Amino acid sequence: MGAKLPMGCVMLWVCVGLVMLMGSGVSSSKFDELFEPGWALDHFVYEGETLKMKLDNFSGAGFSSKNKYMFGKVTVDIKLVEGDSAGTVTAFYMSSDGPKHHEFDFEFLGNTTGEPYVVQTNVYVNGVGNREQRLNLWFDPTTDFHSYSILWNQRQVVFLVDETPIRVHSNLEHKGLPYPKDQAMGVYSSIWNADDWATQGGRVKTDWSHAPFIASYTNFKIDGCVCQATVNAANMLQQCSSSAEKKFWWDEPRLAELSLHQSHELLWVRAKHMIYDYCKDATRFPVTPVECQHHHHQH
Ligand SMILES: *[C@@H]1O[C@H](CO)[C@@H](O)[C@H](O)[C@H]1NC(C)=O
Ligand SMILES: *[C@@H]1O[C@H](CO)[C@@H](O)[C@H](O)[C@H]1NC(C)=O
Numbered sequence: 473m474g475a476k477l478p479m480g481c482v483m484l485w486v487c488v489g490l491v492m493l494m495g496s497g498v499s500s501s502k503f504d505e506l507f508e509p510g511w512a513l514d515h516f517v518y519e520g521e522t523l524k525m526k527l528d529n530f531s532g533a534g535f536s537s538k539n540k541y542m543f544g545k546v547t548v549d550i551k552l553v554e555g556d557s558a559g560t561v562t563a564f565y566m567s568s569d570g571p572k573h574h575e576f577d578f579e580f581l582g583n584t585t586g587e588p589y590v591v592q593t594n595v596y597v598n599g600v601g602n603r604e605q606r607l608n609l610w611f612d613p614t615t616d617f618h619s620y621s622i623l624w625n626q627r628q629v630v631f632l633v634d635e636t637p638i639r640v641h642s643n644l645e646h647k648g649l650p651y652p653k654d655q656a657m658g659v660y661s662s663i664w665n666a667d668d669w670a671t672q673g674g675r676v677k678t679d680w681s682h683a684p685f686i687a688s689y690t691n692f693k694i695d696g697c698v699c700q701a702t703v704n705a706a707n708m709l710q711q712c713s714s715s716a717e718k719k720f721w722w723d724e725p726r727l728a729e730l731s732l733h734q735s736h737e738l739l740w741v742r743a744k745h746m747i748y749d750y751c752k753d754a755t756r757f758p759v760t761p762v763e764c765q766h767h768h769h770q771h
Contacts, residue, residue, distance in 0.1 A: 502692045503535075510534040510662070515684075521691075526684040527553075527560055527663045534662030537694065540568075542712035543625050543722050544696020546659045549617040550580075551688040552589055557582025557614070559667030559678030562687045564620055566657040572598045574652035576622050576629055576641075580613070581606075581670045582685070589613050590747070593631050595641045597650050602756070603763075605639055606748035607741065617690055624696075626653050626713070627728040637730055637738045638745075644763055656699035656708055663687050695721075 503523050509516050515533035517524040525533040546566065553560055560582040567575040575596035580589055588608045595603045621632040631639040643651040667678040697712035697720060714723040730738060751764030
């Protein structure tokens with residue numbers, strides 16, 4: 473079976489299968505299977521299937537996926553910093569490398585005890601971001617685990633919270649806009665001090681007497697097309713695209729856009745929970761970005 477697989481990209485379950493076959497010595501933890509700590513190893517605490525990352529006066533911490541992917545869905549359950557989290561940012565994102573990189577970001581901006589966490593999302597295409605949206609959640613993200621996902625296919629990038637879409641970045645190549653589908657992306661998370669901007673615009677500083685600040689993670693899932701670093705972009709795109717021989721679930725027509733139910737959920741999120749949308753910021757963007765005009769017509 474292995475011999476028939478394309479060299480560059482293989483479905484993740486094949487790799488997971490191989491790891492399981494190789495067996496001994498490989499940790500059974502989902503985290504170890506998919507990810508590795510990026511820095512500050514002494515700021516990681518493992519408790520069964522839960523991983524905790526600490527931010528203190530000396531360091532934050534971060535982890536990254538072992539593989540790079542093109543398309544699919546990544547999900548992790550996160551319980552954000554409890555109590556006073558002002559000044560801290562916890563991020564969960566996908567990113568490619570290089571100056572023209574693509575990036576899909578969840579950034580969780582901490583707050584003083586009792587004040588709401590803010591979820592900021594952003595999308596970078598060819599190295600250009602400035603597409604921030606911010607929302608308050610409909611639950612307290614510090615008391616329980618909630619799932620945060622990024623679905624990525626050739627038609628759309630969807631940010632989901634507990635499977636509710638909070639943002640869609642659609643493919644508008646037919647309007648001349650570049651769409652991220654030519655670079656393999658890694659999956660990352662980190663916690664760091666950002667008290668120069670994060671909480672109430674940087675007015676509230678991190679209170680280190682409340683450190684360590686701990687973000688907890690569990691239920692790591694990546695269902696995507698794994699790419700090898702040595703394969704060029706055009707081949708990767710081909711190998712991670714459905715064809716007569718192979719079908720990828722994320723290319724199913726029903727995933728080319730939100731379902732009607734999801735569109736209603738997104739409208740609800742935008743109406744009830746959105747507190748900032750770059751599309752509506754005429755000070756920053758005197759001319760409304762083209763993708764925003766399109767989104768506007770859609771709803
Ligand atoms: C923190 O709480 C204040 C007051 O409720 C709110 O205005 C702000 O948006 C919250 N989040 C951040 C990141 O400042
Ligand atoms: C944090 O670090 C700074 C500089 O290293 C130090 O002056 C300060 O006392 C530390 N604060 C705490 C709460 O540990």
